[in-house]
Amino acid sequence: MLDQIHIDNLIALIGVSNVMYGGLGKRSDPGMSAQNLGADVVVNPGSQAEIVKLVEYCNLQNISVVPQGGRTGLSGAAESEPGQLIIDMHRMNQIIDVDLVSSVATVEAGVKLEMLQNQLSENGLSVGVDLAARGSATIGGMVSTNAGGTEAFRFGTMRHRVLGLEAVLPNGEVFSDLKQVIKANEGYDIKQLLIGAEGTLGIITKVVLALAPADSNRTTALISCENARSAAMTFQKLRNRIKGDLLCAEIMWPEYAYTTARSLNLGKLLEFSESPADVFVIVDIATNSLDGANSYLEDLLSDLIDDQGIRSAVVAQNGREASDIWKIREESFLCDEKYPNGYWYDMSVPLSHLDQYVEDIHARISAIDKRLKLFLFGHLGDGNLHLTVSSGLSCPELQPQIDAAIYDGLREIGGSFSAEHGIGNQKALSLKKHSDAEKYRLLGLIKRTMDPNGIMNPGKIFLY
Amino acid sequence: MLDQIHIDNLIALIGVSNVMYGGLGKRSDPGMSAQNLGADVVVNPGSQAEIVKLVEYCNLQNISVVPQGGRTGLSGAAESEPGQLIIDMHRMNQIIDVDLVSSVATVEAGVKLEMLQNQLSENGLSVGVDLAARGSATIGGMVSTNAGGTEAFRFGTMRHRVLGLEAVLPNGEVFSDLKQVIKANEGYDIKQLLIGAEGTLGIITKVVLALAPADSNRTTALISCENARSAAMTFQKLRNRIKGDLLCAEIMWPEYAYTTARSLNLGKLLEFSESPADVFVIVDIATNSLDGANSYLEDLLSDLIDDQGIRSAVVAQNGREASDIWKIREESFLCDEKYPNGYWYDMSVPLSHLDQYVEDIHARISAIDKRLKLFLFGHLGDGNLHLTVSSGLSCPELQPQIDAAIYDGLREIGGSFSAEHGIGNQKALSLKKHSDAEKYRLLGLIKRTMDPNGIMNPGKIFLY
Numbered sequence: 015m016l017d018q019i020h021i022d023n024l025i026a027l028i029g030v031s032n033v034m035y036g037g038l039g040k041r042s043d044p045g046m047s048a049q050n051l052g053a054d055v056v057v058n059p060g061s062q063a064e065i066v067k068l069v070e071y072c073n074l075q076n077i078s079v080v081p082q083g084g085r086t087g088l089s090g091a092a093e094s095e096p097g098q099l100i101i102d103m104h105r106m107n108q109i110i111d112v113d114l115v116s117s118v119a120t121v122e123a124g125v126k127l128e129m130l131q132n133q134l135s136e137n138g139l140s141v142g143v144d145l146a147a148r149g150s151a152t153i154g155g156m157v158s159t160n161a162g163g164t165e166a167f168r169f170g171t172m173r174h175r176v177l178g179l180e181a182v183l184p185n186g187e188v189f190s191d192l193k194q195v196i197k198a199n200e201g202y203d204i205k206q207l208l209i210g211a212e213g214t215l216g217i218i219t220k221v222v223l224a225l226a227p228a229d230s231n232r233t234t235a236l237i238s239c240e241n242a243r244s245a246a247m248t249f250q251k252l253r254n255r256i257k258g259d260l261l262c263a264e265i266m267w268p269e270y271a272y273t274t275a276r277s278l279n280l281g282k283l284l285e286f287s288e289s290p291a292d293v294f295v296i297v298d299i300a301t302n303s304l305d306g307a308n309s310y311l312e313d314l315l316s317d318l319i320d321d322q323g324i325r326s327a328v329v330a331q332n333g334r335e336a337s338d339i340w341k342i343r344e345e346s347f348l349c350d351e352k353y354p355n356g357y358w359y360d361m362s363v364p365l366s367h368l369d370q371y372v373e374d375i376h377a378r379i380s381a382i383d384k385r386l387k388l389f390l391f392g393h394l395g396d397g398n399l400h401l402t403v404s405s406g407l408s409c410p411e412l413q414p415q416i417d418a419a420i421y422d423g424l425r426e427i428g429g430s431f432s433a434e435h436g437i438g439n440q441k442a443l444s445l446k447k448h449s450d451a452e453k454y455r456l457l458g459l460i461k462r463t464m465d466p467n468g469i470m471n472p473g474k475i476f477l478y
Numbered sequence: 479m480l481d482q483i484h485i486d487n488l489i490a491l492i493g494v495s496n497v498m499y500g501g502l503g504k505r506s507d508p509g510m511s512a513q514n515l516g517a518d519v520v521v522n523p524g525s526q527a528e529i530v531k532l533v534e535y536c537n538l539q540n541i542s543v544v545p546q547g548g549r550t551g552l553s554g555a556a557e558s559e560p561g562q563l564i565i566d567m568h569r570m571n572q573i574i575d576v577d578l579v580s581s582v583a584t585v586e587a588g589v590k591l592e593m594l595q596n597q598l599s600e601n602g603l604s605v606g607v608d609l610a611a612r613g614s615a616t617i618g619g620m621v622s623t624n625a626g627g628t629e630a631f632r633f634g635t636m637r638h639r640v641l642g643l644e645a646v647l648p649n650g651e652v653f654s655d656l657k658q659v660i661k662a663n664e665g666y667d668i669k670q671l672l673i674g675a676e677g678t679l680g681i682i683t684k685v686v687l688a689l690a691p692a693d694s695n696r697t698t699a700l701i702s703c704e705n706a707r708s709a710a711m712t713f714q715k716l717r718n719r720i721k722g723d724l725l726c727a728e729i730m731w732p733e734y735a736y737t738t739a740r741s742l743n744l745g746k747l748l749e750f751s752e753s754p755a756d757v758f759v760i761v762d763i764a765t766n767s768l769d770g771a772n773s774y775l776e777d778l779l780s781d782l783i784d785d786q787g788i789r790s791a792v793v794a795q796n797g798r799e800a801s802d803i804w805k806i807r808e809e810s811f812l813c814d815e816k817y818p819n820g821y822w823y824d825m826s827v828p829l830s831h832l833d834q835y836v837e838d839i840h841a842r843i844s845a846i847d848k849r850l851k852l853f854l855f856g857h858l859g860d861g862n863l864h865l866t867v868s869s870g871l872s873c874p875e876l877q878p879q880i881d882a883a884i885y886d887g888l889r890e891i892g893g894s895f896s897a898e899h900g901i902g903n904q905k906a907l908s909l910k911k912h913s914d915a916e917k918y919r920l921l922g923l924i925k926r927t928m929d930p931n932g933i934m935n936p937g938k939i940f941l942y
Contacts, residue, residue: 115710115830116861118892138718162661171661174638178892189916194892195826197626197635197862199674199900201909201921201939206670210663222892227718246579254602254691258721362659366579397580398661428582428642428658428686436663445665452653456928457665463927464920475665 015096016055020077024057024099027067032058032105039100045085045092045150053080053094060105062182062219069217069469070186072099078472081213083155084126086147088358089438091159091212091474101217103154109133110220117225118177118194123154123218135228142169142226146344154218160210162434164262167253167395169226171434173209178222181208184215184465194222207460212436213471215464229261229300233307234336235315237295237327238287242368244323245295249365249394251318252297262298264343265394267372269387277348280338286328295394296343349389349402356389356404357413359420362433363397371427378419379403382412398433421448437475446477479560480519484541488521488563491531496522496569503564509549509556509614517544517558524569526646526683533681533933534650536563542936545677547619548590550611552822553902555623555676555938565681567618573597574684581689582641582658587618587682599692606633606690610808618682624674626898628726631717631859633690635898637673642686645672648679648929658686671924676900677935679928693725693764697771698800699779701759701791702751706832708787709759713829713858715782716761726762728807729858731836733851741812744802750792759858760807813853813866820853820868821877823884826897827861835891842883843867846876862897885912901939910941 015035025033034041039054059065072079080094081101094100103124110120114137121130127141128148134140145151145163155161157179162171169175178193191205208215239245242265249263266274271294275281284294299314301307308329315327330336350356363371372390379386385405392399403416421431425448437445446454461468461476472478479499489497498505503518523529536543544558545565558564567588574584578601585594591605592612598604609615609627619625621643626635633639642657655669672679703709706729713727730738735758739745748758763778765771772793779791794800814820827835836854843850849869856863867880885895889912901909910918925932925940936942 113828113830115707115714116828117714118828160663160667166660170634170638173667174634183916187916189920190914191917192892193826193894194828195862195894195897196630196860197826197857197897198894199624199898200894200896200913201901201917202671202675202679202924203624203637203673204917204920204924207666209667211666215666227721243579250579250581257691257723362657362661364577364580364582364658366577393661396660398659428656430657430659430662430664432664433659433661434663437665449664450654452647452651453655453665453668456653456668459927460666460668460924463923 016099020075021055023071027071028057028059028064046088047090047093049093050085053096053098053100056100056102058102058105065182065217065219066186066188068101069182072469073184073186073467076467077469079469080471081217083152084147084150086151087159087438088435089440091436091438093439103152116194119223119225121153121221123152123221125153127151127153127156134225138228139225140228141223142175143172153221157209157218157221158211158213159436162398164393175223176209176221177224179205179208179218180220181216181218184470192222196224212438212474214461214475215470231301231304231307232261232298233301233311234330234339235297235311235327236339238292238325239295240323240325242293242372245293245394246365246368248295248318248324259300261300263394264296265392266294266343267390270349270389270391271342273352273389274345274348275342277352278341278345280342283338286326288325292325296339343391346391353387353404353406355408356402357416359401360433360435361399361424362430363399364428365397367427375420382415382419439473442475442477480563485519487535491535492521492523492528510552511554511557513557514549517560517562517564520564520566522566522569529646529681529683530650530652532565533646536933537648537650537931540931540933542933544935545681547616548611548614550615551623551902552899553904555900555902557903567616580658583687583689585617585685587616587685589617591615591617591620598689602692603689604692605687606639607636617685621673621682621685622675622677623900626862628857639687640673640685641688643669643672643682644684645680645682648934656686660688676902676938678925678939679934695765695768695771696725696762697765697775698794698803699761699775699791700803702756702789703759704787704789706757709757709858710829710832712759712782712788723764725764727858728760729856730758730807731854734813734853734855735806737816737853738809738812739806741816742805742809744806747802750790752789756789760803807855810855817851817868817870819872820866821880823865824897824899825863825888826894827863828892829861831891839884843880846879846883903937906939906941
């Protein structure tokens with residue numbers, strides 16, 4: 015743990031009630047990893063000025079800083095260890111301004127996504143990025159990890175929503191670029207380095223977001239397709255036809271879909287499918303009124319049935335059916351319960367390569383151990399796959415081979431081994447292995463240029 | 479001009495037919511500035527490998543390199559001078575792949591926008607960024623300047639369309655990040671530094687673009703509004719209501735609109751407006767069929783008339799009327815003809831600040847010289863204003879004061895003094911003046927880190 019002299023100095027900087035240590039630093043909810051609170055020294059600054067003081071002190075004293083938002087990350091970017099200082103942003107939770115004329119929101123970094131969503135929806139607006147951890151995830155954390163979610167094919171990831179931001183850099187200086195406009199070409203767009211930097215280049219304190227129109231009534235359909243290519247073409251045809259009214263497009267491969275549906279006692283929902291080898295697609299479509307929404311969607315899909323390899327489709331007849339369909343997609347932990355000790359992956363694959371890639375990884379995983387199963391689903395609209403590989407048995411000795419089976423060749427087809435969960439400490443080795451050499455060199459150059467003492471979230475993105 | 483020994487060595491690298499000098503280097507079309515061909519030594523590489531050889535040589539010999547695409551830039555980013563080497567990308571003009579399943583195009587940097595548009599439109603797809611210089615502008619140039627245009631409120635600027643790119647860095651190494659997916663978090667997004675760098679960090683050779691659905695039939699309306707606020711609210715209401723079917727929203731202030739319309743003999747088109755002080759808005763709306771499109775748009779607008787300060791509106795009854803309405807917006811050079819010797823500006827202003835900003839600059843410009851007129855129009859959807867300030871008389875001594883009148887205070891309201899035309903050499907001084915100090919420090923750090931010998935397009939973005 016940090017020496018008592020440092021703790022005394024931190025207390026002098028921001029007050030005794032905002033510094034937790036000596037066991038108290040581990041009493042909060044650690045979120046997705048117990049190691050998030052490993053440092054056991056947590057400061058809760060209430061302003062950017064306090065963060066400046068803290069970072070200046072840490073830079074001078076060579077103390078490592080771990081910034082934390084909602085602690086919902088899945089790659090260990092918020093993990094900390096004794097001797098480090100956690101800067102917890104939860105007190106900086108003000109929605110500073112929602113400008114309805116400009117369609118722009120300005121918020122402190124500690125604002126939770128759901129809090130902002132609630133305020134916006136009253137005005138018919140939306141953040142444009144949504145994810146399951148909305149009740150905990152903060153806007154600052156979402157910017158730092160360039161969060162994606164289910165709407166990225168419509169509105170992009172956080173990188174595409176951020177118009178401006180302020181951050182405290184590792185040297186304690188404030189970088190301020192609070193643009194409220196999308197067109198601004200004033201030299202290199204430095205804020206893009208901070209977006210997705212997972213706290214390794216500074217601490218984001220304030221964010222300006224472009225807002226999107228909120229959606230009207232939504233109707234859900236479940237579609238079975240011959241393969242991922244026909245699923246992708248169905249998606250493209252639907253999007254070209256109804257544009258912004260296509261709200262979601264998710265994909266599930268059969269092993270995942272049947273395992274989850276049976277665990278939920280919802281197996282009957284999949285019986286409309288004529289072949290057990292089909293992939294399933296869930297779409298949500300916006301309709302102006304509820305009247306006639308179902309028959310509108312049925313007509314829309316039946317136009318595509320012969321055309322694009324859709325085998326069959328069902329439209330949810332009410333909210334309960336829609337919610338049941340979505341449960342199969344969302345309650346992915348049920349596969350983990352049935353097949354524990356699995357490894358999770360988060361890749362992006364160009365839609366035209368989906369079938370070949372899925373076939374290849376099945377073959378490669380099977381060659382490692384025939385008992386390993388692949389539970390595969392994801393965001394069809396942007397080719398973002400989530401995957402659990404498990405035989406139910408613990409097999410840590412196989413992980414390097416499984417990693418290689420999943421990751422090798424992704425770069426060559428234009429995909430990514432790290433889609434929306436970030437690198438953190440878990441994928442730092444894979445980043446080194448799968449990066450373009452010149453890109454990896456530039457990553458290190460920029461880190462050393464902006465953080466010469468290496469105090470900002472060390473061991474994340476880069477290996478220690 | 480470059481010494482003959484260098485020219486001989488360049489010829490040895492890429493062949494005599496691809497090196498032009500001794501007057502021949504000035505024979506091409508210089509595009510938007512005669513100074514673009516000032517160097518008089520032009521090389522036309524045909525491959526990335528040749529560019530690597532050229533840049534390695536220049537880096538070793540400390541020769542300044544000026545990359546050029548379509549030479550359509552308006553801020554002097556492609557200007558060159560004796561002793562420098564122009565790398566002209568026009569031979570690298572292959573559309574490598576259009577992937578309809580993934581909705582992604584991969585192109586060489588020298589491909590012209592219009593060439594790509596033509597190929598895409600056959601498949602119902604679009605680049606998502608359009609601009610008047612489409613016949614000359616290259617994709618590489620558009621990425622290097624982060625081009626915007628009329629569709630940025632829908633699909634973003636080039637920064638938001640680029641999934642991947644390849645570039646030759648100042649050290650002659652190739653940076654390769656040819657992702658075809660939108661979700662990829664693999665450390666800092668280095669390609670964002672090259673986007674909008676105006677050739678100062680490397681030469682973009684290949685680009686992967688996300689594609690957007692093409693639009694169906696379009697109907698045009700001309701609307702008169704009490705002020706810019708009601709214009710902005712009309713835009714927001716329309717966008718929230720019809721989302722992706724709102725294709726364009728442009729704004730013209732009265733001095734600009736009446737001057738241009740009269741020059742075109744189209745003054746009668748503006749007579750529907752009840753007040754000469756009104757601002758005009760042009761919208762294009764997509765409709766599934768031509769039948770009933772006009773009455774659909776009339777109904778849509780009449781809903782807004784009482785609600786949002788729309789005073790009156792006319793819907794173009796045919797293609798000729800639509801084209802006449804658009805002429806008033808597009809033939810902005812007519813103001814320059816009538817009032818020559820003007821100064822051009824390209825700002826972004828948050829929509830909620832438009833009225834106050836326009837009132838302020840009128841007052842400040844009038845205080846400089848009462849004879850100065852402001853011709854103001856722009857892209858309403860993203861607050862991007864284009865402005866000419868002119869009394870018709872030459873007044874170079876007033877330019878610094880006029881610059882200050884237009885630029886001061888923009889940063890504080892979240893706007894930008896440089897929206898879509900870039901910095902080039904014309905605004906390098908203004909960039910220094912109007913940047914956040916820490917941002918400007920980082921700009922210089924990154925330039926020196928990536929281009930220690932300062933060979934890539936010197937004097938652009940940064941002062942010599």
